[in-house]
Amino acid sequence: MMFYIGLGIFVNCIWGTAFLIPHILEDTNPTVIALGRYFSYGILSLLIMFFARKHWQGLTNKQWLFAFLFGFVGNFGYYLLLASSIHFGGIVTTSLIIGILPVSLLITGNFLERNIPFRRLLLPILLILSGMLALSVQHKTGTHLAENYLVGSLLAFGALVMWTYFGVGNARFLKHNSEITSNTWALAIGIGCLLQCLISLPFIMIFTDWFSVLFSKPSSSLWSLLGISLFLGVIVSWWAAVLWNRASRNLPIGLCGQLLVFETLSSLTYGFIADWRLPETMEFISIFLVVSGVFIVLRNKW
Numbered sequence: 001m002m003f004y005i006g007l008g009i010f011v012n013c014i015w016g017t018a019f020l021i022p023h024i025l026e027d028t029n030p031t032v033i034a035l036g037r038y039f040s041y042g043i044l045s046l047l048i049m050f051f052a053r054k055h056w057q058g059l060t061n062k063q064w065l066f067a068f069l070f071g072f073v074g075n076f077g078y079y080l081l082l083a084s085s086i087h088f089g090g091i092v093t094t095s096l097i098i099g100i101l102p103v104s105l106l107i108t109g110n111f112l113e114r115n116i117p118f119r120r121l122l123l124p125i126l127l128i129l130s131g132m133l134a135l136s137v138q139h140k141t142g143t144h145l146a147e148n149y150l151v152g153s154l155l156a157f158g159a160l161v162m163w164t165y166f167g168v169g170n171a172r173f174l175k176h177n178s179e180i181t182s183n184t185w186a187l188a189i190g191i192g193c194l195l196q197c198l199i200s201l202p203f204i205m206i207f208t209d210w211f212s213v214l215f216s217k218p219s220s221s222l223w224s225l226l227g228i229s230l231f232l233g234v235i236v237s238w239w240a241a242v243l244w245n246r247a248s249r250n251l252p253i254g255l256c257g258q259l260l261v262f263e264t265l266s267s268l269t270y271g272f273i274a275d276w277r278l279p280e281t282m283e284f285i286s287i288f289l290v291v292s293g294v295f296i297v298l299r300n301k302w
Contacts, residue, residue: 008247008259016266022083023091030083040233042194045187071192074166081159089152091271097156099264124293131289182245
């Protein structure tokens with residue numbers, strides 16, 4: 001089990017870089033980042049499946065539907081909300097709200113498996129809510145800043161709900177479909193993401209200005225964006241998904257959820273390094289309260 005725990009921690013450190021990219025590309029439309037990531041992931045998945053047909057020949061229509069669903073709630077739709085949240089509310093706010101995932105997954109999994117008394121979750125939940133409140137106090141200086149924080153927070157909570165559903169549903173799916181390999185399932189989800197990009201592209205072009213923003217950039221910026229898209233698509237999406245599917249197949253759902261705290265810690269660390277600064281007082285208090293709440297659950301459960 002320790003190998004799979006270590007594998008889960010490693011994957012979450014990779015996923016932490018997905019928070020960093022929208023943070024350092026704050027002038028780039030989050031939609032462009034999300035589309036670049038999942039076009040890369042989807043095209044790679046399509047190519048691998050085309051040349052290695054064993055990956056898709058055994059999948060049923062129902063399993064393809066699940067791949068499309070999980071591709072949205074755990075990948076394309078989730079990351080679109082997450083990147084937009086970072087754009088409006090900042091990396092600290094988004095990381096801390098997404099950092100509630102271990103608890104939201106445990107509560108959801110507990111409804112399904114009933115393996116821990118809910119009264120033991122009261123203290124960590126109060127700590128997490130206190131951390132969120134402490135962070136909100138810092139953003140009440142100025143109407144525009146407060147509005148951005150509110151929008152960013154709402155988007156992050158939407159992403160939290162989506163990944164909670166994905167985390168539980170995907171783990172249960174893999175346990176009940178053991179004939180599907182971790183790589184095959186990662187590729188199937190990638191193709192689902194590619195379809196979603198193609199479906200959403202016309203609407204995004206109509207209702208946003210991302211097209212003009214994209215092509216008004218210097219060629220060097222476009223090459224950088226292409227490289228970032230490939231990194232997010234190949235490493236953060238496909239490879240990390242293969243590793244995570246392998247870990248989640250061999251670990252309890254609740255424990256998988258607890259490992260997500262390392263995504264929060266890594267994303268916060270990357271953000272502070274990128275900004276060349278230490279956490280401010282209220283940020284430090286918020287981080288301490290949220291992470292303490294998560295680790296209390298981890299200690300009590302495992």
